Amino acid sequence: MTILVTLPESPEGRFALEVAAEEARRLGTDLVVLDLGLRKIDPTTLPSSVAVTVIEPSGPHHDPADVVLTYLHEHPEISRLVIGIKRRTPVGKVVFGSVSQRLLLEAPVPVLAVKPNTDT
Secondary structure, eight states, X not given: OEEEEEEOSSXXXXXXXXXXXXXXXXXXXXXXXXXXXXXXXXXXXXXXXXXXXXXXXXXXXXXXHHHHHHHHHHOTTEEEEEEEOOOOOHHHHHHHOOHHHHHHHHOSSOEEEXXXXXXX
């Protein structure tokens, strides 16, 4: 059993990492971080409470959902996916599509979608 978290460069991605680390700690399992950002992850920002492996996709990847879904299909040890989401208008969803929506619908494992509290 391993938890996979996608990590784009966003507040939602950072929050998803926090939640995924806590979930991995609670379940006593490892955490795999799939880095979807443009810059390398600063190792000092990774949680120390669980075993963390950082994966940086090789080659060009135009669609983050394809990268995540391919990784999930190639790694059957992944038992849960954690993603960060943000509120979007209905028009925004239609015009820009939704990586999160696609992962929720197509992932072969349970998906935990988390949204940071933006009220503070």
